[in-house]
Every structure is written in structure tokens, then in C-alpha cells.
Amino acid sequence: MATKQLKRKTSDPELPSRFSMVRSFQLADFVTLGNAVCGCLSLMFAMKALLTQNTDFLFSSFWCIPIGVLFDFLDGRVARWRNTSSLLGQELDSLADFCSFGIAPAVLGFACGFQKMLDLVVLTYFVCCGLARLARYNATVAALPTDQNGKVKYFEGTPIPTTLVIVGVLAYGVHHGKFWRFANPMFQHEGPFASFSQAFTPEFVWGGEISILPGYEFHPLVLMYGISGTLMISRRLRIPKP
Template sequence: MSNSATNTHKRKTSDPPMPPPPRFSMVRSFQLADIVTLGNGVCGCLCLMFAMKALITQSTDFLFSAFWCIPAGVMFDFFDGRVARWRNTSSLLGQELDSLADFCSFGIAPAVLGFACGFQKMLDLVVLTYFVCCGLARLARFNATVAALPKDGNGKVKFFEGTPIPTTLVIVGVLAYGVYTGKFWRFANPMFQHEGPFASFSEAFTPDYVWGGEISILPGYELHPMVLMYGLSGTLMISRRLRIPKP
């Protein structure tokens, strides 16, 4: 058989080309619960941007805006599951969206807020990175094991293994209280404002201006003790022995 005949035979037996998907097909596939979940992700992104703006402008107004984004994210995270059950809709896409939005709002964002409040020593960064990795591992473990976890009659998981990642709202509340009472960012208070709103970071983040001060672990390696609340939170998230009933 000639080469031309062989090529013709291949073209005849090959599958027809797949038609292009409809425009905005992914957006059209979103359920109402998925849109609520995206609201959680929006809150996390805004928190990061407000925190960076606070560092640039040295203004606590942006920092408090960043703080408020986290409870708003918790609200969206609370309602997306209830909307899914109300509409009797669930999907693998929705599960992945929920985990990614949670990681942004309750994993990365609280760590960046800690950095913005003054946890900027090298050992502080190690603890903050550990916290973020724990949140990532906790969400990945839940997605991988959710099918095998015990469920009630409605198909809802009976308990959490480790603390749920939205509990990092407690850390954000501690930071917000510290900024509000002048335990962080004291330069923003007119009583301590010697160089205007653009005071140097060295003045803003001296040990006296970071709640709890700092301790020296080794020469040249300091640590702010308050950052250890991130380490504790991360450890509780990845614990498999700690089982918390799901409401």
C-alpha cells in the first residue's frame, strides 16, 4: 500500500476534532455556593493588598481594613456550605474552590498580617512559614481523606481532624487588639509620631513597639515570643489525635 493510501486511511479512521467549549463555560458551571466561596477568596486577596498598603503608607487605617477582611471571609466560608445544602448541590470544583479560598484567607493572609505587625526577624519568618505550610497540609489532608471520614445521616462529616483553618481568626483578633491598644504600630499614635506618617520601619518595629518584645536565641538570631501563637495554631491544625465535632 502506498504512503498516500496509508495517510488517507489514517485520516478516515482518526477521531473528529473536538468542538471548542462554549464561551465562559467554567463561569456558567458555577453554582450559587461556588460564588459564595469566591467571596471568601476575594476577602483573602483584599486582606493581602490592604496589609501591603499599610506597610507602604504606615497607616493603621489600611491595617484595620485588612483585619476586617478575615471575619468577612469566615462569614462567606460559613454560608457556602449551607447554601450548597439548601440548593442540594455539591461538586468537586466547589470542594477545591473552598480549600483554595480558605488557604488564601486563613493561611497566607494571617501570616502576612503578622509580618505587617512586626514579626520580621528571621526566626519569626521561620515560624510564619511553618504556620502557612501547616495550613496547606491540613487542607490537603482533608481533601484526600474526606471520603473515608465518618459521616452522619445527611452525609456530613462528623468531626474535624485538627483545628479547622478558619480558627486562625483568633490570631487575627489578637493582632487587631494589639494594634488598637498601641501594642503594635505605636508610631501611628500622635503621641509617638515624631517623623510624620512615614516614620521609618526601624522606629516602628523596635522591641518596645512589638507586643511582647523580642528575645535572643543565638547571637544575631532574635525571636518575638508573640509569633509562637502561629506555631501553636499550625501544630493544632495538623494534629490527627485532636478531633473536634463538626457543628
């Protein structure tokens, strides 16, 4: 009897069917997923660049971020055009932004040479600030002032897509030879990883490095991540929402 009742409950037509979540996606949600795809590809290309010691993959990783910004810009426009919005879309947008504009820029910084222990502390702080900023927005968006159309008037702290500026700085540096020593693995003659160990010495990382204590060095340029993270979590800084 218990078995029959269990079967009857599982076949209840009111239960959600398979793939019901995907069918509930709006057009804007699929655009948001494009942003997430860009973030994932940026991470993979950055890792591929480190493994192959080929800057072509690094530039592919850089390009994924502005394309992600484009998707992030379009999903809101599409939602307003279709007059659709949902809590699922809001959460999806935040998770995609965290991948593309939080984790990916930090990994790109690591790939460009910010690999000292104090560098990692700053990069981790940056990622945590981005995560906290998105969580705060989701938790407080209902209480933020809105215009007559119900649109939020301003952001508290800088929006996380502004990390595109950091990515632009890194791309400029790599393009002008301010980060990586090697350019093509075919010219290596000391083993597959010999030049990799030489690629991020102080003279080949833009701005060099500073020693705080013996064994505790960091690259000054990594501080742009710390500044960006601090601006993101500021509550006094209010940026008008376009």
C-alpha cells in the same frame, strides 16, 4: 486535508465552549469566591498599611478575615439549601480558605512586626501547616465517618478558619498601641521611611523579643502561629463539625 480535519475537530460541538467553567458554578461557589476576595483584599490592605504607615489600612485588612469567615460559613449552608455539591466546589473552598485563613493571617503577623528571621520561619511553618491540613482533608474526606445525612462528623485537627483568633489578638494589640509606633505619616519629620525603621523595635512589638544567639532573635508572641499550625495538622485532635 490535515488542515480541514483540524478545523473540523475544533468546531466539534462536544468540545467545551468558552467560559463553560463559569457557567458550571453553583450559587455556593460564588459565595466561596467572596471568601477568596476577602483574603485577597486583606493581603492588599496589609501591604498598603506598610507602604503608607497608616493603621487604618491595617484595620481594613483585619476586618476582611471575619467577613471571609462569614462567607465560608454561608457557602456550606447555601450548598445544602440548594442540594448541590461538586468536586470543583470542594477544591474552590480549600483554595479560598488557604488564601483567607492561611496566607493572610501570616502576612498580617509580618505587618504587625514579626519580621525577624526566626519569626519568618514560624510564619512559614504556619502557612505550610494550613496548606497540609486542607490537602489532607480533601484527600481523606471520603473516608471520614458521616451521619445519616452524609455530613462529616468531625474535623481532624483544628479547622483553618480558627486562625481568626490570631487575627483578633493582632487587632486588639494594634488597637491598644502594642505594635506600631507611628499613627499618622503627617507627623514624620525625618524622611518618609525613618519612622518605619523605628516602628518595629522590641519595645514597639507586643511581648518584646528574645535573643537565642547573637543575631538570632524572635518575638515570643509569634509562637501562637506555631501552636495554631501544629493543632491544625494533628490527627488525634478531633473537632465536632457543626
